[in-house]
Amino acid sequence: QQQVKQSPQSLIVQKGGISIINCAYENTAFDYFPWYQQFPGKGPALLIAIRPDVSEKKEGRFTISFNKSAKQFSLHIMDSQPGDSATYFCAASMKKSNYGQNFVFGPGTRLSVLP
Amino acid sequence: SQTIHQWPATLVQPVGSPLSLECTVEGTSNPNLYWYRQAAGRGLQLLFYSVGIGQISSEVPQNLSASRPQDRQFILSSKKLLLSDSGFYLCAWSVFGGTNEKLFFGSGTQLSVL
Numbered sequence: 001q002q003q004v005k006q007s008p009q010s011l012i013v014q015k016g017g018i019s020i021i022n023c024a025y026e027n028t029a030f031d032y033f034p035w036y037q038q039f040p041g042k043g044p045a046l047l048i049a050i051r052p053d054v055s056e057k058k059e060g061r062f063t064i065s066f067n068k069s070a071k072q073f074s075l076h077i078m079d080s081q082p083g084d085s086a087t088y089f090c091a092a093s094m095k096k097s098n099y100g101q102n103f104v105f106g107p108g109t110r111l112s113v114l115p
Numbered sequence: 116s117q118t119i120h121q122w123p124a125t126l127v128q129p130v131g132s133p134l135s136l137e138c139t140v141e142g143t144s145n146p147n148l149y150w151y152r153q154a155a156g157r158g159l160q161l162l163f164y165s166v167g168i169g170q171i172s173s174e175v176p177q178n179l180s181a182s183r184p185q186d187r188q189f190i191l192s193s194k195k196l197l198l199s200d201s202g203f204y205l206c207a208w209s210v211f212g213g214t215n216e217k218l219f220f221g222s223g224t225q226l227s228v229l
Contacts, residue, residue, distance in 0.1 A: 032216045043121075043205050043220030044159070089159065093216050103218055107158040 002027060004092050006106030013113050019077040021109045023090035026071065030092035030104075035064065035075050038087045038108075047088070048075070080113045087111070117142035121206045121221030128228055134179075134193040136224050138206030141187065146208040148189040149218070150181055153203040165189060201228045 005024045013019045023033075034049035050057045050064040050073065057064045063076040077084055090106040121138045128134060140146050150162040161174045163181035171181050178197050182190045189206055206221040 034217070036220075041223070041225070043207075043223045045220070046217055049217075091218075093218075095216075103161070105159040 002104050004104050004106040006090050010110045013080045015115050017080050019080045021075045023106050024072045025092045029094045032093045033073050034091050036089040082113045082115050085113050119221045125225045128196050131195045134196050136191040138189045140208045149207040150191050151205040196228045198228050
């Protein structure tokens, strides 16, 4: 129930195309869904996040779509650029009783945007 | 502003040698602190988390230990490294008890055990 599934494992997109990464979860106690972007040799950085009370959040070229009933959420990267080439992790988190947050990460998607 | 420092950036150690990785956070008080490990091309595995000085919880049994001697200092250690300890180690922090659930990562340490 703590698992977050993510697909595809790798993705190749042409410059200017749309990149779509999908995630699914089981535990309905999750109440926060962030996406992280990681470049090789660096730590992951928070990209965009959504709460389950909204169905979509957009920040620039990055959009999260959230389907609460299906327990699925996805990241869309519009007008993909070579600089977007990185590994993307979805995550789900909930408040634990004794401390802040419990984060569960998907296995990651390696995105390559071809020039 | 808050910053997280993690060192060293890379480390090559022989099997059986000890390990000490250090992480410090600046600009915040009483953060939750985490150690994650990332195998090559794999996801993030939570190793330890801490909600306060001296308070350490382990998520998986392993050859590693963690300590939090000060509020904003988190240390990952091993007495004797194994080959399987190789990986990319990430320290992270989040705000304690607040509604801000953001998790901030350090730049990581690439550990190679030979």
